[in-house]
Amino acid sequence: MLERIKNIAWEHREQITAWRHEFHANPEVSFQEFETTKRIKNYLEKMGFQNLRVGTAGVETGVVADLNPQKKGPCIALRADIDALPMQEQGNPPYRSKNDGVMHACGHDSHIAMLLGAAQVLKSMENELPGRIRFIFQPSEESPHKSGARAMIEEGVLEGVDAIAGLHIWSSLPAGIVGYKAGPFMASADEWECVVHGKGGHGAVPHLAFDPIVAASAMVGALQTIVSREIDPLEAVVVTCAHIESGTTFNIIPDKAFMEGTVRTFNQEVRSTIPERMERIIKGISDAMRCKSEFKYKNVLPPTVNDKAFTERAAEVARALLGDENVREVVPTMGAEDMGLYLERIPGTFMFLGTYNEAKGTVNPQHHPEYDVDDDVLPLGSALLSAIAWDFFRRKN
Incomplete structure (x- = not known):
C-alpha cells in the first residue's frame, strides 16, 4: 500500500507543483486569504469533495473538508496553514508574487499544495479507508495573536477527531529528508x-x-x-x-x-x-x-509537543515509504507554531520536510525575501501525509 500511495502522489507531481506555484504567485496575509480559500475550495470540489466548510472567526478564509463523513470509523485530521507574510519578494522565479508587499516566504504555499495532493491521493482510495479524514486548510498561522488554529478549535474543527498530523517545509534540512522528534518539538x-x-x-x-x-x-x-x-x-x-x-x-x-x-x-x-x-x-x-x-x-x-507513540510510528511509516536514509531524528527548535494548540488536545505529530538544495538554489532560510523550495519534495510530502493517515486506520483496525 505504501508503494501505491507513493506512486499515486508521484503521478500527480506536476499538478502539485502547479498548485504550489499558483499559490506562491497569489499570496495573502493572515485572515485575508480570500482568493486562496476560493482556490482551495474549487480544487477540492473538482476532486469530488462535498459540503465543504468555508470561513473562520467570521471571516471567509480557511477550508475544512471531510472524506468519508458518513463512516463510523476513527477520524484523523491532516492540517496545512495557508497564509503568507507581509514582506516584499526579492527573488525572481516565474511564479513570483503578484501582490506587492506579500510573499509566501515560510513554505505555506507548499503546505497547501502537499495537502491538496494528499486529498487527491486519499480521495482515489476512499472506499478502501475504514474511517474519516478531515483536511484542515487553516488561515492565520503567522499572526499568533489571531491564531487560525485557536479560532478553528473554538469553532469545533476537532470534534470527532482522534488524531492529527501536519508537515512543515524546513529550509535547513536537505531536500527530501524528513525530520521528526517525539515530545517537545517547537517552543512556546x-x-x-x-x-x-x-x-x-x-x-x-x-x-x-x-x-x-x-x-x-x-x-x-x-x-x-x-x-x-x-x-x-x-x-x-x-x-x-x-x-x-x-x-x-x-x-x-x-x-x-x-x-x-x-x-x-x-x-x-x-x-x-x-x-x-x-x-x-x-x-x-x-x-x-x-x-x-x-x-x-x-x-x-504553547509549545508544540508531539505524542511519543504516534510520532515514533509516523517515523516508521516515513522510513518504510522513503527509506531509512531519508528520515532522521532532529533537535527541537525554539521557533513556534500554532500546531501546538491542536496537539494540546489530541495526539498527533508535526514533522519537518527538508527542501535545502544547492543545485536548485533553494538555500535561503524561511522568512528570507528570496526564499524558495525544491518542488521535487512536494509529492513526497503528499505521500507521507497520506501514508500516515492510512497507517492510522490500519492500526485502529
Whole structure:
C-alpha cells in the first residue's frame, strides 16, 4: 500500500507543483486569504469533495473538508496553514508574487499544495479507508495573536477527531529528508512589554533626572540572569528583548522608555514561572533607580509537543515509504507554531520536510525575501501525509 500511495502522489507531481506555484504567485496575509480559500475550495470540489466548510472567526478564509463523513470509523485530521507574510519578494522565479508587499516566504504555499495532493491521493482510495479524514486548510498561522488554529478549535474543527498530523517545509534540512522528534518539538511563544517611567531632564545634568534609559538598559542585562542563574541549565529557555524605544534627540533625557520581547521554552511548568521572575527583576531595578515600571506579559502559543507513540510510528511509516536514509531524528527548535494548540488536545505529530538544495538554489532560510523550495519534495510530502493517515486506520483496525 505504501508503494501505491507513493506512486499515486508521484503521478500527480506536476499538478502539485502547479498548485504550489499558483499559490506562491497569489499570496495573502493572515485572515485575508480570500482568493486562496476560493482556490482551495474549487480544487477540492473538482476532486469530488462535498459540503465543504468555508470561513473562520467570521471571516471567509480557511477550508475544512471531510472524506468519508458518513463512516463510523476513527477520524484523523491532516492540517496545512495557508497564509503568507507581509514582506516584499526579492527573488525572481516565474511564479513570483503578484501582490506587492506579500510573499509566501515560510513554505505555506507548499503546505497547501502537499495537502491538496494528499486529498487527491486519499480521495482515489476512499472506499478502501475504514474511517474519516478531515483536511484542515487553516488561515492565520503567522499572526499568533489571531491564531487560525485557536479560532478553528473554538469553532469545533476537532470534534470527532482522534488524531492529527501536519508537515512543515524546513529550509535547513536537505531536500527530501524528513525530520521528526517525539515530545517537545517547537517552543512556546510568549510576549512581554515594559514601560519604564522616569523623570526627564538635560543630558548635561543627569543627576537632576531619573533616567529611564539607564534603568531599561540594566533590566535587559539582568533579565538574562533568569536563564543563566534561575533555571536548570538543562532546560531550554530564551528571554529576548527585541525592541527598545526612548528619547528624541542627543541631549535630552526622556521621561520614559519602552521595551518588548519574547520568551520561549518547551516546559510548561518553567513557562508559568517566567512572568513573576521578570516582574521581580524589573520592579527591583525600577525602585533602585528611582523609576516606576509597568510590566505586561501575554501567553500566546504553547509549545508544540508531539505524542511519543504516534510520532515514533509516523517515523516508521516515513522510513518504510522513503527509506531509512531519508528520515532522521532532529533537535527541537525554539521557533513556534500554532500546531501546538491542536496537539494540546489530541495526539498527533508535526514533522519537518527538508527542501535545502544547492543545485536548485533553494538555500535561503524561511522568512528570507528570496526564499524558495525544491518542488521535487512536494509529492513526497503528499505521500507521507497520506501514508500516515492510512497507517492510522490500519492500526485502529
